[in-house]
Amino acid sequence: MDPLPPPPPPARHRWAARGTLFRPREPAFALFAAILLVTGFLAVEQQEVFRELSPSGWALSWVLLALYVLPVVLLVLALDLYEREPVSLMVGAFLWGAVAATTLAAFANEGWGLVVARLGGPEFASRWTAVLTAPLAEEVLKASGIVLLALIAPEEFDDVLDGFVYGALCGLGFAVVEDVFYFVSVFGGTPTGVLAGFWVRVISSGLYGHVLYTGLSGMGIAYFVSRKDEEPLGRRIAVATGLFVAGVAGHVLWNSPLLDAFPAQVRDVWDLLRIPLAAALKGLPLLAFVIVLVRLAHRRERHWLALALRSEAGSEGLTVTELEILLDPVARRRSRRDMRRRAGARAARLLRRLQREQVNLAMARTRAAGPDDPVLVVKRAYCRSLRDALAAIPGAAPAARGPSDVAPG
């Protein structure tokens, strides 16, 4: 049995019009695309220089960093429990960090470094520019990309976690390109140097850094955008500014000589092991802060989902058991694993679709005029058709519908 085709998008509900990066008539899109295009040429040129300097080291850098990017992306996406962001926006955030922000930051750091050198002398500048100018300049430039995304597709900034996803991906893009620069220019570019750089900057420090800084900025931007109807302007500005400043402060601490326990030279294995410990000393406080914020955001999302779906439980779109599973991310994953084991991959995919549509049902419910809103009726019917299709797959039925769990026919 095949499920019904997806319901047509109702124009008045913002969740239904899936957000996209490609809105050519938006001024923010024009700015985003223009900056990405111009900086793209410069970034490719820069990579050409690195490739010429050390072909093997450059290639090894990208291979190693690809191994780093994949799990971080999966982790970030896993944190976004209830709603997957549009791929174009996530890719846009990553590219902004990797291409636009890194290229612009190179100019900004040099320019403001000159100011520090004029005021404090070249020696002072060589020691303190990384603390005084780089954190603010880099965080502003990365956050600008997230603000542009919020201007292009504000409907995709539903809650602070959405901002965290875009910010973290932007920071990840920045970190990757910056790491290539460090591996080739600072760690020598030889395969041994690249491996040393990978140990210092990724294995030891990869949990901290740009992903967290820009994740925080993204949360602030999303707070500002998504709480328009709930919070006064002053509070939204204060929270967004506070989170941005927290990211900058984390960056300043990382670049500063404070709490610096890194060995000056690596002479033996103990020195090698000191590097991750030193990185943890500087990075763990911010990581802990971000974890707390993400957990609070999760709690809020779960509460919101429960509230939205309370009146839907028992309808044809959502059974009581399904609601319990939906509200618990661990149970959701377990249910799909069980389904895969019992009825195969196709059934697990179908269950995932059903759960995603039920989250969409929650969004529709919060914006519907009443329980008989035509949008809700269509959504419920679609969920039911998915459930029926699932039940028709041999072995899938028990998980799709529990014994105490009868949806009205």
Added chain:
Amino acid sequence: MPTPGRPRSGPALLPTLGLAVTIAIVVFGGYAVGGALSRSAGPPVQVAEGVTIRPLSGWEPAGRFEEPVGVRLTRGAGNLDVVAIPFSGTPQALVDGYVREILEPGAERLSVSRRVEAVRTASGLPGARIAYVGLFGRALTPIEGEITAIVAPSGVAVVSDGWGPEGVLRYIRGDVRAMTEAVELG
């Protein structure tokens, strides 16, 4: 909420413009402020007969050379050696000669950039520029430097060598280039 593709109204344009201005200030503001702070200070310093250089603010004469004739300007850990010599070849040949005869004899280790950058002074004279890093004498840290050779049709040439301990060059490079490209060859 506007539907996708619909143009934004005036007020929605303002945040984008504000953001563009913010990005421009962050990216280019440092150069503007740095440029404003970096003014010529003091009288021109004579390098050799008919060759003068104008130190930017913060730079001071720190010594003179006899062979070849030249002057050293300094600003903290940053230095600029400027020498004047009679020469009628190409700027690149002059750079090569400077590396061979001035840098290499005093270097324990020396790496010179393969890429030679063509430059032109404010008065239109052609020049060539390279970068280097090396260990010199009893210095414990590597020295980074940038050499620019400028040749005038009159047969007078100038070589500027801006240098400092590793990490410092990037913060004096702007000044070094500005002073070198404004050097007056009589």
